[in-house]
Amino acid sequence: MSAINLVxxxxxxxxxxxxxxxASQTFPDEVILDIDNVSISYSGNPAVKHVSFPIAKNRITxxxxxxxxxxxxxxxxxxRMNDFIDGVTVDGNFIYAGxxxxxxxxxxxxxxxxxxxxxxxxxxxxxxxxxxISWGPQINGFTGSMDELVEKSLRQAxxxxxxxxxxxxxxxxxxxxxxxxxxxxxxxxMEPDILLMDEPCSALDPISTSHIEDLLFDLKSRYTIxxxxxxxxxAARISDYTAFLEMGDLIEFGITDQLFxxxxxxxxxxxxxxxxx
Amino acid sequence: xxxxPLELSNTNIQKRHxxxxxxxxxxxxxxxxxxxxxxxxxxQITLDGIKWLDIQFLxxxxxxxxxKAGVKSALVGTLWLITMIAxxxxxxxxxxxxxxxxxxxxxxxxxxxxxxxxxxxxVPSIVYGIIGLAIFxxxxxxxxSLVSGALTMSLLILPVIIIASREAIKxxxxxxxxxxxxxxxxxxxxxxxxxLPASFPGILTGVILALSRAIGETAPLIMIGAxxxxxxxxxxxxxxxxxxxxxxxxxxxRPQQEFHELAAGGIIVLLVVLLTxxxxxxxIRHKTEKKLQ
Numbered sequence: 001m002s003a004i005n006l007v008x009x010x011x012x013x014x015x016x017x018x019x020x021x022x023a024s025q026t027f028p029d030e031v032i033l034d035i036d037n038v039s040i041s042y043s044g045n046p047a048v049k050h051v052s053f054p055i056a057k058n059r060i061t062x063x064x065x066x067x068x069x070x071x072x073x074x075x076x077x078x079x080r081m082n083d084f085i086d087g088v089t090v091d092g093n094f095i096y097a098g099x100x101x102x103x104x105x106x107x108x109x110x111x112x113x114x115x116x117x118x119x120x121x122x123x124x125x126x127x128x129x130x131x132x133i134s135w136g137p138q139i140n141g142f143t144g145s146m147d148e149l150v151e152k153s154l155r156q157a158x159x160x161x162x163x164x165x166x167x168x169x170x171x172x173x174x175x176x177x178x179x180x181x182x183x184x185x186x187x188x189x190m191e192p193d194i195l196l197m198d199e200p201c202s203a204l205d206p207i208s209t210s211h212i213e214d215l216l217f218d219l220k221s222r223y224t225i226x227x228x229x230x231x232x233x234x235a236a237r238i239s240d241y242t243a244f245l246e247m248g249d250l251i252e253f254g255i256t257d258q259l260f261x262x263x264x265x266x267x268x269x270x271x272x273x274x275x276x277x
Numbered sequence: 278x279x280x281x282p283l284e285l286s287n288t289n290i291q292k293r294h295x296x297x298x299x300x301x302x303x304x305x306x307x308x309x310x311x312x313x314x315x316x317x318x319x320x321q322i323t324l325d326g327i328k329w330l331d332i333q334f335l336x337x338x339x340x341x342x343x344x345k346a347g348v349k350s351a352l353v354g355t356l357w358l359i360t361m362i363a364x365x366x367x368x369x370x371x372x373x374x375x376x377x378x379x380x381x382x383x384x385x386x387x388x389x390x391x392x393x394x395x396x397x398x399x400v401p402s403i404v405y406g407i408i409g410l411a412i413f414x415x416x417x418x419x420x421x422s423l424v425s426g427a428l429t430m431s432l433l434i435l436p437v438i439i440i441a442s443r444e445a446i447k448x449x450x451x452x453x454x455x456x457x458x459x460x461x462x463x464x465x466x467x468x469x470x471x472x473l474p475a476s477f478p479g480i481l482t483g484v485i486l487a488l489s490r491a492i493g494e495t496a497p498l499i500m501i502g503a504x505x506x507x508x509x510x511x512x513x514x515x516x517x518x519x520x521x522x523x524x525x526x527x528x529x530x531r532p533q534q535e536f537h538e539l540a541a542g543g544i545i546v547l548l549v550v551l552l553t554x555x556x557x558x559x560x561i562r563h564k565t566e567k568k569l570q
Contacts, residue, residue: 113460117455119452123450139466183456
């Protein structure tokens with residue numbers, strides 16, 4: 001038992017040093033969000049432990065790891081969606097635009113306005129397709145042409161051609177994959193700085209999944225995307241950076257190609273080659 | 278001799294089937310008993326009251342002479358009352374439910390309020406009558422007016438509306454709220470734009486049940502002193518009034534057979550009002566549910 005603990009500790013120390021070196025010296029991209037020594041616990045049970053890594057602007061960062069490793073927890077705490085779950089405590093900093101998003105001077109509503117989210121299961125509002133898109137901008141005081149914004153958002157989400165003739169029909173009539181793209185369009189309509197995606201393809205068939213992956217690829221020129229996925233091939237295909245979490249610890253963070261082909265950690269290698277997880 | 282596994286003489290299975298059949302019969306019997314009793318009641322009432330039901334019955338004031346008596350003032354009083362109860366109790370009830378479910382910090386105080394609302398739903402209506410008499414009639418000086426009646430009845434049905442609305446709000450999936458929050462919506466914006474519309478059919482059902490209860494209640498109205506003989510129509514909320522259940526109660530308590538039949542006529546009118554309300558609610562609910570799908 002103690003031997004295992006020792007091994008884990010040494011891994012953590014090494015990774016902490018590693019990601020710091022990436023962040024401070026050789027990190028090639030502009031950092032839009034810095035996750036700095038973040039620990040999260042549910043009523044005292046730690047779910048994420050002392051995790052630090054940067055999120056690069058206009059890049060896709062994926063968070064991978066086995067079930068229960070804390071990846072979704074970490075993602076949801078970035079835009080403070082964990083506020084709605086009882087008993088969650090977050091330590092450490094999420095430095096975004098010069099502020100810790102958990103600072104008492106920061107309004108969580110403002111954070112969510114700038115950091116959008118797409119959920120695991122498509123969750124369109126039970127309203128028309130048009131209203132699904134327009135509601136977010138509307139409550140946030142959008143004054144431009146709503147029709148244009150709706151069209152633009154739907155085009156960005158590669159859904160416009162499929163729904164242009166039925167904008168005022170219920171969004172619940174769409175297929176699962178279309179609903180998820182609608183949810184992406186809805187998030188894009190807010191023109192967020194960062195788009196968080198929590199296993200957005202896990203409820204979809206392979207064709208819808210590939211649609212969404214293509215879409216993410218197109219989106220990254222304009223948006224920063226952080227995606228949680230349990231699908232390693234997906235992470236390898238679409239992301240620029242990958243963070244590998246296990247049991248709440250960050251095992252390794254790095255450029256995706258490197259992490260998948262020449263991982264620094266033995267655990268990473270075992271995971272990405274499918275030996276566990 | 279070895280028995281085939283599919284042979285029907287397997288006594289264990291047959292016993293189980295028999296039990297299932299008996300239980301189903303029992304449930305069916307109880308269901309039909311309830312329906313039959315209701316049917317007998319309705320038939321009896323209709324037979325008694327139908328011959329008094331005509332335009333004259335609906336357009337006449339009460340009278341000492343059965344052939345001249347009608348439910349005009351009682352019917353109009355009931356319509357006034359139910360409208361005012363709806364205006365008072367629906368906004369307060371739904372807002373309370375929304376606050377308790379969506380907006381409040383769920384602490385000890387919320388728990389205490391919650392338990393007490395459930396308790397209030399079980400308080401006998403006559404007790405609300407006494408409260409109404411003390412507070413609205415005497416304390417606030419509303420006298421024996423429609424306002425007093427409507428406020429008292431609102432107190433009576435508020436717990437029902439609150440509980441039903443909370444249940445309806447609880448059925449709205451969390452994922453819809455999260456979707457709204459993730460767009461930078463406040464709790465209030467989310468509740469108003471998404472939670473409330475999605476729970477509307479359930480809330481409407483609760484409201485109609487509560488209003489149906491209010492329309493049939495007699496005890497609180499007698500307590501606050503709604504009049505039994507009213508030969509005029511209320512012209513405003515501060516006027517005194519009578520209502521259908523009170524008129525029925527008054528007729529039933531007279532010795533003459535004709536007045537008993539008049540009471541049956543009054544009951545039919547009350548049931549028609551009630552069924553119209555329910556039908557309207559079901560129609561609206563059906564329409565909104567369809568729109569959501």
